[in-house]
Amino acid sequence: MTAVVTVSRRIAASAERLFDAWLDPKSLAVWMRRDGSAPSGAVADRRVGGAFAITMHDPNGSFVHAGNYTVIDRPHTLEFTWRSAATHQTDSVVRVTFRPDGDATVVEVRHELLPDAEAVQRHTEGWTEIIDRYARTLAEEGRA
């Protein structure tokens, strides 16, 4: 199956600073964790093809998120595969881009769940829009 989630945030820091925070295990341990939980365990072999693993802790237990770096283009683009229980331990792809905007940087995360081979054959552009709209509608209904 294929599904894409894109979120972005404008942050008052340089692209270099933000890029490094994504790649440095010491930084990841601090911010790549559930709100209010203990610091995550983070290890990273910071090169293309290198592996990383981030273990996040929350009241329900510890959850490992792991993957391999596929693009390291400082300070523009960081791309890596991403596996976790939520992806049923199959690879998904996360692409993070850093776009300077005045004295801040827009960080965009594009997370794509990879389609299986059959879905690839049938894949046509555009269908994610509708799923995205339903997701938003359901989310709004859930809050109402």
Add this chain to the structure above:
Amino acid sequence: MGEYQLDTVLSAVADPTRRAILDRLRVSDARVTELAREFPISLNSTSKHIKVLERAQLVERHVRGRDHVLSLRAEALGEAVAWMTQYREFWEQRLAALEAFVLADADSDVDGDTDAVAGTTSGAER
């Protein structure tokens, strides 16, 4: 939802006309003849699209007298929707945490390192 059903759903929504029909049914239920009138396609073609949507269980048909009334079953998109909702929230929270982290760090100036990429290079070389 099994893999097969998911594929059926994805190919059903891959077609722009079928997406338009789903969008129309989000607003309200509709008779097949109404849809055929509202879309610039023949009744025959409309029926074919609806059959595909029914097979994917995205659309349900109720027979009321002579009328065949169609309604949307958005639950069929449930697995994809659940995944997307979960990760949208996940990354929104992470980006908020990233902002808090770099702004706090800028105050204390703990780490002036700007060369993180050149960090670890241990491990097997190819």
